[in-house]
Amino acid sequence: xxxxxxxxxxxxxxSTYRKRTFFRWLLxxxxxxxxxxxxxxxxxxxxxxxxxxxEIRQGNLMSLPGNIIFDSWKTAWSGRGGIDAGNVFLRxxxxxxxKMVVPAVMISTFFGALNGxxxxxxxFRGDNVVFLMFLFGCFIPYQAILLPMARTLGVLGISxxxxxxxxxxxxxxxxxxxxxxxxxxVSIPDEMIKAARIDGASFFKIFFKVLLPISAPIIVVTVIWxxxxxxxxxxxxxxFSFGEAAPIQVALNNMVLTSTSVKEYNVDMAxxxxxxxxxxxxxxxxxxxxxxxxxxGSVKG
Amino acid sequence: xxxxLQKNLPKIVIAPSFAVILWFVYGFVLWTFYVSLTxxxxxxxxxFWGIDQHFRLWSNPRWYIAVENLLIFTVLFVxxxxxxxxxxxxxxxxxxxxxxxxxxxxxYPMALSFIVTxxxxxxxxxxxxxxxxxxxxxxxxxxxxxxxVNREMSIYTIVIAAVWQSSGFVMALFLAGLRSIDDExxxxxxxxxxxxxxxxxxxxxxxxRPVFMSxxxxxxxxxxxxxxxxxxxxxxxxxxxxxxxxxFMTAMAFHRSEIGLASASAVMMxxxxxxxxxxxxxxxxxxxxxxx
Numbered sequence: 001x002x003x004x005x006x007x008x009x010x011x012x013x014x015s016t017y018r019k020r021t022f023f024r025w026l027l028x029x030x031x032x033x034x035x036x037x038x039x040x041x042x043x044x045x046x047x048x049x050x051x052x053x054x055e056i057r058q059g060n061l062m063s064l065p066g067n068i069i070f071d072s073w074k075t076a077w078s079g080r081g082g083i084d085a086g087n088v089f090l091r092x093x094x095x096x097x098x099k100m101v102v103p104a105v106m107i108s109t110f111f112g113a114l115n116g117x118x119x120x121x122x123x124f125r126g127d128n129v130v131f132l133m134f135l136f137g138c139f140i141p142y143q144a145i146l147l148p149m150a151r152t153l154g155v156l157g158i159s160x161x162x163x164x165x166x167x168x169x170x171x172x173x174x175x176x177x178x179x180x181x182x183x184x185x186v187s188i189p190d191e192m193i194k195a196a197r198i199d200g201a202s203f204f205k206i207f208f209k210v211l212l213p214i215s216a217p218i219i220v221v222t223v224i225w226x227x228x229x230x231x232x233x234x235x236x237x238x239x240f241s242f243g244e245a246a247p248i249q250v251a252l253n254n255m256v257l258t259s260t261s262v263k264e265y266n267v268d269m270a271x272x273x274x275x276x277x278x279x280x281x282x283x284x285x286x287x288x289x290x291x292x293x294x295x296x297g298s299v300k301g
Numbered sequence: 302x303x304x305x306l307q308k309n310l311p312k313i314v315i316a317p318s319f320a321v322i323l324w325f326v327y328g329f330v331l332w333t334f335y336v337s338l339t340x341x342x343x344x345x346x347x348x349f350w351g352i353d354q355h356f357r358l359w360s361n362p363r364w365y366i367a368v369e370n371l372l373i374f375t376v377l378f379v380x381x382x383x384x385x386x387x388x389x390x391x392x393x394x395x396x397x398x399x400x401x402x403x404x405x406x407x408x409y410p411m412a413l414s415f416i417v418t419x420x421x422x423x424x425x426x427x428x429x430x431x432x433x434x435x436x437x438x439x440x441x442x443x444x445x446x447x448x449x450v451n452r453e454m455s456i457y458t459i460v461i462a463a464v465w466q467s468s469g470f471v472m473a474l475f476l477a478g479l480r481s482i483d484d485e486x487x488x489x490x491x492x493x494x495x496x497x498x499x500x501x502x503x504x505x506x507x508x509x510r511p512v513f514m515s516x517x518x519x520x521x522x523x524x525x526x527x528x529x530x531x532x533x534x535x536x537x538x539x540x541x542x543x544x545x546x547x548x549f550m551t552a553m554a555f556h557r558s559e560i561g562l563a564s565a566s567a568v569m570m571x572x573x574x575x576x577x578x579x580x581x582x583x584x585x586x587x588x589x590x591x592x593x
């Protein structure tokens with residue numbers, strides 16, 4: 001009787017163990033399939049960009065290139081030169097985007113930090129209403145401001161220019177940057193500021209000497225958020241610029257749409273990958289902060 | 302004077318930004334509202350006309366297609382993103398060794414622009430050389446997949462690409478939510494003999510109500526604003542079969558010289574967002590007050 005029970009127990013134990021390993025395998029299988037699903041377009045993009053058009057016509061999406069050639073990367077980046085100089089290529093527009101992103105990120109981050117500081121550490125009457133009004137700017141559909149903005153840029157004489165795009169992105173980034181810094185500074189104990197105030201430190205001195213030195217994480221989060229959003233923007237770019245002043249996303253779209261003679265899918269994929277590299281790089285290098293920005297942008301208020 | 306300056310410095314510092322927001326957000330929205338009540342065509346006109354543009358909008362067949370597409374897209378996009386996101390977050394929550402690595406893979410599409418995503422998927426969905434060819438090469442010779450050039454199906458290609466891009470984000474939100482749940486509750490339920498499945502369905506998911514709320518609001522927000530992806534993937538076509546309100550608005554504003562009509566459609570988008578965001582922000586703020 002005793003032994004039978006023991007055997008029985010062992011049997012049960014073994015079967016639950018087997019069941020558990022089975023579920024473990026199933027788990028990894030499902031997770032692996034999803035990983036494949038998310039990676040497939042990236043794989044296709046890279047592989048296609050390395051093939052010749054002949055290989056593309058003969059093979060399929062998944063087939064590997066015979067020998068790796070970077071010709072389509074060169075074409076996407078700097079064109080073929082000479083013969084079809086009318087073709088769009090990315091290099092000038094890549095620099096346009098850099099020239100647009102760097103000042104816009106700096107301006108919106110700086111003012112966001114100041115606003116967040118003033119809203120949390122120097123409370124004044126109505127500060128919550130002010131913050132709510134900033135916050136609302138995160139949500140508006142930009143279609144509702146597109147037309148007056150186009151007029152305004154025209155009046156200011158900066159339509160179809162990088163400067164114009166810098167202004168637009170700085171303005172509409174303010175809501176997000178203010179939100180980020182406000183939520184970060186709210187969690188910093190007021191005692192730190194009070195002590196500095198008793199010592200007679202001024203508004204700006206407290207900001208630069210006390211708060212900014214401990215703001216590194218939120219600055220990184222904000223800069224990454226703004227960089228990604230502005231680099232990836234298409235609506236403002238395509239509405240307020242064309243031709244030479246266009247940012248890279250607009251140029252990429254134009255490149256894919258203009259079909260001169262034969263559609264060169266390898267060049268399209270190389271171009272798409274080039275346009276995606278900066279943000280992908282940021283994501284790989286600072287994913288933690290990228291995700292924190294995403295969730296901070298979502299759990300608002 | 303100096304004292305006054307010192308006392309009001311915080312307000313003075315925030316004033317320029319606030320003025321900018323007042324003018325460029327609130328002022329501009331009001332401008333768009335007003336122009337939607339005028340006869341503006343190629344240039345804005347400021348003499349009041351009434352709500353005729355809104356009547357014109359709602360009797361425009363193209364607008365109906367755009368709104369219908371938005372409804373189809375939104376329903377599918379939100380539901381599929383939630384399903385995939387919740388499933389992945391629960392699977393990743395089972396103490397997986399490669400969790401960080403897998404999470405990175407699931408979320409990277411969020412770092413790409415909609416134009417890059419659209420370009421990549423446009424190629425994959427290419428009716429003769431994309432996925433269709435892949436399957437015929439693999440031996441499924443009857444396989445056809447022409448949604449990109451099929452009037453009836455083109456809107457679903459946008460759903461496919463959009464889900465690919467945004468579902469990882471929902472996963473991240475839910476994973477963060479799952480991590481904040483007290484382990485003791487789960488342990489207690491396990492001791493009581495509850496199965497993993499019932500623990501998730503009856504205990505954990507109901508606790509994630511706020512995460513559901515914010516995920517849905519974000520997804521709705523993304524879908525109402527969808528513009529780039531449509532432009533890059535289908536261009537609103539074939540014809541106008543995959544048109545969306547945001548595409549309609551820019552087409553009227555910049556190509557058709559119908560500024561009044563474009564403003565009317567922008568007002569509709571704005572009001573839709575307002576109807577979603579205001580209750581959400583209100584409940585969020587109340588929840589925070591309750592917690593404080």
